[in-house]
Amino acid sequence: MQVLVTDPVDDAGLELLREAGHTVATDYDAEGDALLAAVEDVHAMIVRSGTEVSEAVFEAAEELVIVGRAGIGVDNIDVDAATRHGVIVANAPEGNVRAAAEHTVAMTFAAARSIPQAHARLREGDWAKSEYLGTELDGATLGIVGLGRVGQEVAKRLDALGMELVVHDPYINAERAAQFGAELVDDLETCLERADVATIHTPLLPETEGMIGAAELEALGDGFLVNCARGGIVDEPALARAVDEGPLRGAAVDVFADEPVAPDSPLLAVDEIVVTPHLGASTRAAQENVAVDTAEQVVAAFRDEPVENALNAPSLDEASFPAVRPYVDIADTAGRIAVQLLDDRIGEVEVHYQGEIADQDVELVTASALRGVFGSLEYEVNAVNAPRIAEDRGVEVTESKTRQAADFQSLVTVTVRDGDEELSVCGTLFADDDPRIVRIDGFRVDARPYGQALVARNRDEPGVIGFVGSVLGGADVNIAGMFNARQTRGGEALTVYNLDDPVPDDVLAELLADERMVEATQISLDREGGTGRS
Structure with missing residues (x-):
């Protein structure tokens, strides 16, 4: 079988495909008509977020069996078109879960202890020891907004470090939250009011876009907000004001509504906001995991075996x-x-x-x-x-x-x-x-x-x-x-x-x-x- 890889992925996934007897070609520059020509005879595509897999791609790729997304988001893949053309779309939602959780924890500590700010001052030759009074997290309350896979991993880690946990997630019950040492609260405002630190772990959907605005930040009070989930969930100008003018003590942001983030973003102008360029999944282990997970699903599809993380429904046999x-x-x-x-x-x-x-x-x-x-x-x-x-x-x-x-x-x-x-x-x-x-x-x-x-x-x-x-x-x-x-x-x-x-x-x-x-x-x-x- 022919596999086309159009975005860089870890070699471990490509080796797995070759060991299974498949031919792997890479073309990281293909787009437009060149991409349509490149997919004509391929049986599988492996992409990340850089390749737009449109209806035209599915029409051109008559032999295509599966599109594997080495990561979670499939905004760049027309899943409905894939289904119409009988093509499986599968992602790798778990390969970078631990990486995203660990980055959230790291950003929480960075914000609470002003680590990047103190580092920058010291590199400039300024011994600003007296200017940074940190916040201890032991005994503080963590508000987790969304207890999905990443939220669960964050809960495990920060519960072990002595934080009290409250959770807002309309899709779980109290018993499930308790399994992670957390108390479930009914509404977002209550979660934020009780939190000293709030971490966001929801998808970007119409109902979550702008979910954290000025009123929600006011409810958080003099706490910290950490968002390593998706840009657009938090009102960025409102967050900048809440940290710069109060009541928030600080924030940490890894994701932005528009990426790369513009140099004039208000988040970049506030010293107490720690920012990183969407590094949540950027670990060697995570990149290898998503590549291997994606390759395994391609191999399964070629063997007519179940594709564990398929995102479109399977077809039934004609009789049933x-x-x-x-x-x-x-x-x-x-x-x-x-x-x-x-x-x-x-x-x-x-x-x-x-x-x-x-x-x-x-x-x-x-x-x-x-x-x-x-x-x-x-x-x-x-x-x-x-x-x-x-x-x-x-x-x-x-x-x-x-x-x-x-x-x-x-x-x-x-x-x-x-x-x-x-x-x-x-x-x-x-x-x-x-x-x-x-x-x-x-x-x-x-x-x-x-x-x-x-x-x-x-x-x-x-x-x-x-x-x-x-x-x-x-x-x-x-x-x-x-x-x-x-x-x-x-x-x-x-x-x-x-x-x-x-x-x-x-x-x-x-x-x-x-x-x-x-x-x-x-x-x-x-x-x-x-x-x-x-």
């Missing part, structure tokens, strides 16, 4: 695909609705199959339900890597089947739990492959799983539906469909409103100002969308 395929999307949608209605914190996921679907191989359907549940995590989540994310997050996953299904030919139910709280969403397929959500938290509905939706709970009283329609109409939000259910007369009712447009926050607030409304949750039933909850 027609029976299973519609329920892949139904399970995904049910998972996304359930986790949003449970307010995003889960400790257990159960997927239950009833009727004819129970006779099928449903591994991909269960994985798709998990994809829906974990759709906003640290890197692209799909049916391949979702089960592993559940394992990493300490979320128990169960699957069950019943061949009888009252009222439906087949039924898929996704239940998410957090301790004693649970919420179930059921989906099925009507005639002519028409997918429907038919139950939400025990309420019988008949909702089409597309576009924008508002799920409202209210007291079962006359006039409530008219009130909701009037408020939405006044905001120029059109109702495309409505499905109402109640369990007992005069009790609580649940209504799903399919909408043409999202509901603005002030409109949600207006709805909830009415005492008859119990809850209103905006849900995007398109995979790229987010939520609004009140």
